[in-house]
Amino acid sequence: MKRNYKIINIDCANCALKMEQAISRIPGVNSARVNFITGKLSIDSDAEDMTGILEQAGDACRKIDRNAKIVL
């Protein structure tokens, strides 16, 4: 199932690309996309509960840009 979130404070396009790659690697995530321009993050995952995945995704994004934050 595909779910959409928003990432705020992405500073550079390359970071968005790295975040996309990092989130795609989280176990349970089939694919992920980060749109730098709209800040839209879509995660395709079969998981029922996204809390854990989102936490990991948030950590992954913060590693790349410390100001980045996923909002629901």
Added chain:
Amino acid sequence: MYIQHKKEIIRIIAAALLFAVSTAAVKLLDLKGIGAFLAYLIPYVYIGYDTLSKAAYGIAHGQIFDENFLMAIATVGAFATWEYPEAVFVMLFYRVGELFEHMAVGKSRASIAALMDIMPEYANLEGENGITETDPEDVPVGSIIVIKPGERVPLDGIVIEGSSALNTMALTGESLPRDVAVGDKVISGCININGVLRVRTVCQYVDSTVSRILELVEDSAANKAVTESFITRFARVYTPAVVVCAVLLSIVPPLFVGNWAEWIYRGLTFLVISCPCALVISIPLTFFGGIGKASRRGILVKGGNYLEALAVADAVVFDKTGTLTEGRFSVCGLYPHGISEEELLRLGAYGEYYSQHPIAESIKEAYKGEIDADVISDYREIPGKGIECMVNGSKVLAGNSKLVGIEEGGHTGTVVHISRDGAYEGCISLEDSIKEGAAEALEGLKKLGVRKTAMLTGDRQAAAEKAAEAIGIDAVYSELMPGDKVKIVEDMLTQIQCRGKLVYVGDGINDAPVLSRSDVGIAMGAMGSDAAIEAADVVIMDDGLDKLPEAIAIARQTRNIVKQNIAMTLGVKGIILALGALGLAGMWAAVFADVGIMVIAVLNAMRMLAE
């Protein structure tokens, strides 16, 4: 302008002044060694502290090779090799570039947000306790909503009371208002201009036109253009490759010729150029801008890949009825064979009673009398031929000459032959008027270099050729069965090969297989037609054929900007890398090759967002 941009500008100006003071102090007081170092350290730290701290944060989290890291290492390296002014200048220029980039991106985001501003905020839901403002998402199907003048239509629905003019500009790019009255469909996203409308909703918010459009445009970024995917892959290898070169350049030559400081400096220049940001940001931005620009004109493109394909359109194939023509037929001649004209028309209307085809609709319209549906039975549609049914116990056939088994007569236009119990009763001829602007649109396509245009139709050859000649189409394929269209498009695809792309333009109602088989499937007049929005790659909201050359022109403009940016970025970076390796380009040039180029590329991409 955002507050943080203003702050940054002030900081940059202050840093530049500090830098000037330091330079003057070093010159006038003839500072050397530690004195000069400290004099330049002050402006450096002032302008660069956050870049440096971000770089430290990145290293701590295993994110090397990001921009901050590269800039930090390059400038710290410059300090270490006694190039103090260079270090300050590079950091300063980097911040200026970053500021420009942020401003440009902020502006692009704002114009894209404005573009997406078709979202209705509330619906006036009519309930037992009068009218309440409700979130459109909470309005159930079949509810009654009231739309006042100046408000946006929140959900698709049917007008049950009132009449008004609707501004469809945001959806179709068409400035002429559309009049609606009781019984008409209204589309969400339009703006009600003057009358109060009571509307019964026909779908939930998620299925409404406006939410589908928004989703489509937002998701278009997922269908990456070939160029875009290439850049993504390129970026992944480019930075590590340049960094490796930088390391080799700083270590290997001095092993043989010495002069470590000089070679390390050259290596550092490499690092500054190694960020692929100019490409990574400007290419998607350009495609997004192109898609945005198109959608503002009522052309929805489902992805950068389709925009890219449109730019190299070689052949454009049209469906005739409803695409090139109005799709509204009018009966222009009755040629009975032994019976009265009225009787012929009556037979036609009864025979076509259950058919939804535009031809059937117009025959029924021409027949003024009542139709007693009880006497019609065993209705059957024979693909590519016509209709067979029982009327009052007689077998009625209505369709082309093959269906009734006679020779084709000399009538122009579209002809429906009718037979009853095997006896030929005559024919009804109909005319479909060619859409206004069709000839101009075709001429526009030719001017844009489209090599071949063709028309596919189930119509008779005479009618098809007449229309094709009036519009100016190269090839005509007539009297086709529904399955033939796919076959012809496939043949044309093999003919074209790599010369360009094949674009198919249809109304999206019964040509879904052809739409998906062609390189780019365009559905016209899709306002409110879910099937068309679903099946096509490009959706033209209204039915203006003039949108076709426009779509190709936008695609071309997008492609050109993308090409320019790629050529410029790689060209400048390549040259500066080469010069840097030879010691001919300093860090100043390298910073230009990085942020300078990025700003130029973003500004170039932003041309797509300008009106």
